[in-house]
Amino acid sequence: MATATFRIWRGSPQGGRFEDYSTEISEGMVVLDAIHDIQARQANDLAVRWNCKAGRCGSCSAEIDGQPRLMCMTRLSTLPLDRPVTVEPMRAFPVVKDLVTDVSWNFRVKKQIKAFNPRPPDAQDGSWRMLQEEVDRVQEFRKCIECFLCQDVCHVLREHHLHEQFVGPRFFVHIAGLEMHPLDTEDRVPELRQAHGVGYCNITKCCTKVCPESIRITDNAIIPLKERVVDEFYDPLKKLFAKLWGLV
Amino acid sequence: MAQYETYQYDVLVIGAGGAGLRAAIEASAAGVATGIVCKSLLGKAHTVMAEGGIAAALSNVDERDNWKVHFADTMRGGQYLNNWRMAELHAREAPQGVRDLEAWGALFDRTRDGRILQRNFGGHKYPRLAHVGDRTGLEMIRTLQDHGVHRGIDVHMECTVITLLKDGDRVAGAVAYDRERGRFRIFQARAVLLATGGIGRAYEITSNSWEYTGDGLALAYEAGAELMDMEFVQFHPTGMVWPPGVRGILVTEGVRGEGGVLLNKEGRRFMFDDIPELYRNQTADNEEEGWRYTQGDKQARRPPELLTRDHVARCIVREIKEGRGSPHGGVFLDISWIRKRLPHAAEHIKKKLPSMYHQFKALADIEITREPMEVGPTTHYMMGGIHVDADSQMSTAPGLFAAGECAAGLHGANRLGGNSLSDLLVFGKRAGTHAASFAQEHGPTRIDLEAAEASVRRALRLFEGNGQPALGDGPYRIQQDLQETMQRLVGIVRTEHEMLSALEAIEQLKVRAQAVRVSGNREYNSGWHTALDLPNLLIVAEAITRSGLERRESRGAHFREDYPSQDLAQGKLNLVLRKGPDGQMRIERRPIPQLPQPLQQIIDEMK
Known part of the structure; x- marks a missing residue:
């Protein structure tokens, strides 16, 4: 059986280093399988976060040969195995241990986004009527598995650390899903401009490239949200009308 | 004694899948302080994997559907071992469960006239499953999660409960450790609600992730509550x-x-x-x-x-x-x-x-x-689990509630696809409501600190000798051996001979699990966590095997090659397990209460 070498980052918040592990590989294996073999046989205390092993839960995000990916969906057959495969934690988040990062910031951000607020029900039994086409428009955003790879790759967070001023691509997808929800009545546009900092995004589309769910984050979520901000706050005609007649 | 943090809640929910989240939302809506403890990050529980849909007789696609048909389908699927009251409540309340989700933002696929679309599924007479393509579980858990976080529920993520604490007979709290640092937390609560999901890791081939080690079942069992229907493990085809x-x-x-x-x-x-x-x-x-x-x-x-x-x-x-x-x-x-x-x-x-x-x-x-x-x-789903009261979801231990996969009763000998998501909605809600009332009606609890400290000492003992195991093997190896044993001897087709050998093997595995030691430190140490999960898996494995031996017939998910047909007499009883005073597992045959005439009539009419 063939073997491959994995150069795995081992460490803590205080620092760490890469360590090489060789393990047997077989057809169809993914990176997470190799990590599990190494954990079971060579390094029982190797820290890795995972759950579903099928690309649904978004737990096993890491950087594989420098690329933000899900370990469970990265097949070894797609990687060059003549040199060590590097596996390291997402670099935009603080390390907890080895491959595990502290992603709690994302959960705090979500709490700050205005919740879904539906229009009154359309029917007596408290239900609504919607067309499939209306639903289809937002399904793309609701596919998000919260793996936070888009947050990891976004330079506003990764390099500029603007976590306090910018919610990141994941939450623009979330907000787009709410803003374009056929039933929602809330207005999140003022926050988008201010607290959520949509203006910091300069559309490099790095997030779109790494999304394992192929959500067109930049084109379908962020740009339309930017347009809403522009329409609401920077439309000169609207501004003039607002001034003259107190309309918003 | 190691350092620990303490927290107090009216209702402590253990598990953050569909049932736990739905329960927590309901408890917090009732105005009580609610905390959730979950083994993984929020939104990663196995509910996220559910694909097909939520079974509910909305009758949007076929007007012949109604709660009675759903009830009869569920009972037929469960080979009439179901708790009929739970099957009735489930069928009646599932449509409202789906409508609640829609009110919180879930977007289901639609019919031409704009209502929720429903699809066909095994064992359901009419198209009944509300769905979103094949990612219904994601839609459900995200909806509950997003709705829940805005309600001010405290969530302790990546935190695993190892012991339930009692105040006399009443369950009064829990001891847990956090994965990140390996520090202990002690929770004091007026009511504790288990929503820990399944047991799939007891088998080699499973759709379940590392989390599903039967924690809730083992915690309840150790706290003196009854388990039921443990012979019924669903193997998804x-x-x-x-x-x-x-x-x-x-x-x-x-x-x-x-x-x-x-x-x-x-x-x-x-x-x-x-x-x-x-x-x-x-x-x-x-x-x-x-x-x-x-x-x-x-x-x-x-x-x-x-x-x-x-x-x-x-x-x-x-x-x-x-x-x-x-x-x-x-x-x-x-x-x-x-x-x-x-x-x-x-x-x-x-x-x-x-x-x-x-x-x-x-x-x-x-x-x-x-x-x-x-x-x-x-290996996909555990029909059996914690024996609960149908209406309130309280277990036989006062103050301890259970909902979702870890509770028994609704599904009988076999669960229909789509009935688990509806189970989570209906009984998550009920458990949340009743746990909140229990907390309001009963005074504060006293925590047995000595028991808490003993639990912490047991957990830390695994580090003794710095990973030099007495018997030369580690936690992963023991877990694998258990999985292999259960897969081979207590799987889809069972015999007395094989299950007796499984019991022997389980006894030996218990000895090895007692002696197991781990290396490294307490921070995010999967070896340690695997070792801590072992006793739970062993209790579950023993319960499945003992119940499997005791049911000498084939029914639903339980198939005995040595008793290949159904037995009328055994079709009228459930098997109930609890921990005896001597620490041994006791098994009891419990007659199923007579079906009330109106429900019997529904079943007869739908035959």
Whole structure:
């Protein structure tokens, strides 16, 4: 059986280093399988976060040969195995241990986004009527598995650390899903401009490239949200009308 | 004594899948302080994997559907061992559960007139499953999670409960450790609600992740509560069989609902070969009728691929055993054949089954619109669990509630697909309501600090000797040996002889688990966590095996080669387990209460 070498980052918040592990590989294996073999046989205390092993839960995000990916969906057959495969934690988040990062910031951000607020029900039994086409428009955003790879790759967070001023691509997808929800009545546009900092995004589309769910984050979520901000706050005609007649 | 943090809640919910979140939302809506403890990050629990949909008699697609039909279907699927009161409540309240989700932002696929669309599923007489493509579970958990976080519920993520604390007879709190630092937390609560899900990790081939080690069942058992129906483990007929790393991962029943057929290596649709008497009247006897059913023809009967999961799994095992399996030890599941029936079949498949399309393409290099999948049975769901009161979901230990997969009763001997998501909504809500009232009606609890400290000491003892195990093996090895034992000896087809050997093996594994030691430090140490989960898995494995031995008949998911038929007398009782005063597992036959006349009448009418 063939073997491959994995150069795995081992460490803590205080620092760490890469360590090489060789393990047997077989057809169809993914990176997470190799990590599990190494954990079971060579390094029982190797820290890795995972759950579903099928690309649904978004737990096993890491950087594989420098690329933000899900370990469970990265097949070894797609990687060059003549040199060590590097596996390291997402670099935009603080390390907890080895491959595990502290992603709690994302959960705090979500709490700050205005919740879904539906229009009154359309029917007596408290239900609504919607067309499939209306639903289809937002399904793309609701596919998000919260793996936070888009947050990891976004330079506003990764390099500029603007976590306090910018919610990141994941939450623009979330907000787009709410803003374009056929039933929602809330207005999140003022926050988008201010607290959520949509203006910091300069559309490099790095997030779109790494999304394992192929959500067109930049084109379908962020740009339309930017347009809403522009329409609401920077439309000169609207501004003039607002001034003259107190309309918003 | 190691350092620990303490927290106080009125209701402490353990587990953050669909049941835990739904319960926490309801408890917090009742105005009590609610905390959630969960083993993983929020939104990662196995509810996220549910594909097919939520069974609820909304009757949006077929007006003949109503709660009575759903009730009768559930009872028939469970081979009448179900707690009938739970089956009734479930069927009556599931539609409101779906409407609640929609009110919180869930977006289901729609009918032409804009209502929630429903699809066919195994064992359901009419199209009944509200769904979002094949990612219904994601829609559900995200909706509950997002709704929950705005309610001010405290969430302790990546935190695992190891012991329940008691105040006299009453359950009064819990001891937990956090994964990140390995520090202990002590929770004091007026009511504790278990929603810890399944036990899949007791088996080698499973659709469940590392989390599902039967924690809730073991915690309840150790706290003196009863377990029930533990012989009924659902093996889902269609898990992936190749590549090895994904063996066991689920392939939704929705594939068959959309017209997918099961074939052996000779290309024969073997499901037509064996249709059980109980379902003969409802099952198509030719391919044409089966196809019409999947396309919404209300006059057609369902194809045999949509028979109950226990039966389909056994038929697949039969084909494999008799040498008619696929190259990697499964059978073929083919949806691509619908090309012959539908224009734009490839687009249709991608639209209806996007996750399956992606899963096979990415993990197995299989293009499901053009070629068949290889599938085989995988350990999927525990019908049994904590014995609860139907209306309140309180266990036999006062102050301890349970909902969802870790609770027993609704599904009897076999669960219908789609009935787990509705279970979570209906009984999560009920458990939340009743746990909150219990907390309001009963005073504060006193925590037994000595018991808490003993629990912490037990957990830390695993580090003694710095990882030099007394018997030379580590926690992963013991877990694997247990999984192999259960897979081989207490699987889909069981015999007394094999289950007795399993019991012996479990006893030896207990000794090894006692002696196991781990290396490294307390921070995010999977070896330590695996060792801490072992006693739970062992309790579950023993409970499954003892119940399996005691039920000397074949019914639902429990199939005995040495007792291959049903036994009328045993069909009137549940098996109940609890920890005896001597620390040994006690098993008791408990007669099922007489079905009230109106419910009996529904069942008779629907036969």
